Amino acid sequence: SRLEESVKKTVASNPVVVYSKSWCSYSSEVKSLFKKLGVEPLVIELDEMGAQGPQVQKLLERLTGQHTVPNVFIGGKHIGGCTDTVKLYRRGELEPLLSEATAK
Amino acid sequence: SRLEESVKKTVASNPVVVYSKSWCSYSSEVKSLFKKLGVEPLVIELDEMGAQGPQVQKLLERLTGQHTVPNVFIGGKHIGGCTDTVKLYRRGELEPLLSEATAK
Numbered sequence: 001s002r003l004e005e006s007v008k009k010t011v012a013s014n015p016v017v018v019y020s021k022s023w024c025s026y027s028s029e030v031k032s033l034f035k036k037l038g039v040e041p042l043v044i045e046l047d048e049m050g051a052q053g054p055q056v057q058k059l060l061e062r063l064t065g066q067h068t069v070p071n072v073f074i075g076g077k078h079i080g081g082c083t084d085t086v087k088l089y090r091r092g093e094l095e096p097l098l099s100e101a102t103a104k
Numbered sequence: 105s106r107l108e109e110s111v112k113k114t115v116a117s118n119p120v121v122v123y124s125k126s127w128c129s130y131s132s133e134v135k136s137l138f139k140k141l142g143v144e145p146l147v148i149e150l151d152e153m154g155a156q157g158p159q160v161q162k163l164l165e166r167l168t169g170q171h172t173v174p175n176v177f178i179g180g181k182h183i184g185g186c187t188d189t190v191k192l193y194r195r196g197e198l199e200p201l202l203s204e205a206t207a208k
């Protein structure tokens with residue numbers, strides 16, 4: 001579908017993408033983490049897209065198996081949610097992924 | 105108003121009350137913390153109350169200054185949100201509050 005092509009293009013052409021909800025603290029946490037690491041993700045607020053929001057959320061579930069927000073992609077690769085991202089950060093694995101993705 | 109009386113009565117007559125949203129991870133975190141401490145809060149899921157949800161959320165803002173969830177009360181006293189509750193726990197101040205509230 002057109003929406004699916006648009007989501008795939010978004011995650012392929014932006015080093016860091018966060019599908020988020022503007023009032024969600026877990027979404028804020030992951031956005032702050034990237035900010036602290038000097039990275040500016042492309043943030044898509046699903047609650048600010050009208051009827052398309054739930055459509056994109058369902059599509060992401062089909063593409064990634066994850067139906068929750070935040071939904072994080074680095075270098076086109078699906079990373080996971082807030083806890084997954086923080087876990088990678090604590091293991092020292094997030095920053096290498098970010099360097100690689102932002103270097104291209 | 106009747107709704108205000110009902111909220112005031114709820115927090116006065118239950119040792120631990122959490123106004124929550126069922127799909128919110130910050131709300132889940134605070135519920136799990138209480139569970140881990142052996143306390144069973146009265147949980148009110150604002151997203152499961154239909155039109156009353158937003159009304160109660162606005163009322164809580166008027167009563168406590170807090171418009172977000174989770175909104176936590178212990179022993180009738182307004183504690184705050186998830187971060188406030190976790191902060192108290194880490195300072196060793198949460199459990200004494202809980203003992204006092206559940207002892208009555």
Ligand SMILES: N[C@@H](CCC(=O)N[C@@H](CS)C(=O)NCC(=O)O)C(=O)O
Pocket residue numbers: 024026067068069070080081082083084127128129130
């Ligand atoms: N462990 C996950 C939890 C994700 C989660 O439960 N997200 C909630 C919001 S905090 C959600 O998407 N709920 C359903 C919804 O908002 O549609 C993470 O760290 O991202």
Ligand SMILES: N[C@@H](CCC(=O)N[C@@H](CS)C(=O)NCC(=O)O)C(=O)O
Pocket residue numbers: 023024025026128130171172173174184185186187188
């Ligand atoms: N620091 C606060 C953050 C509370 C917060 O921002 N809550 C969000 C959900 S995670 C909220 O209520 N957003 C507005 C809404 O859902 O109506 C806490 O720890 O509880």
Ligand code: FES
Pocket residue numbers: 023024025026027127128129130131
């Ligand atoms: S909605 Fe509360 S943490 Fe996501």
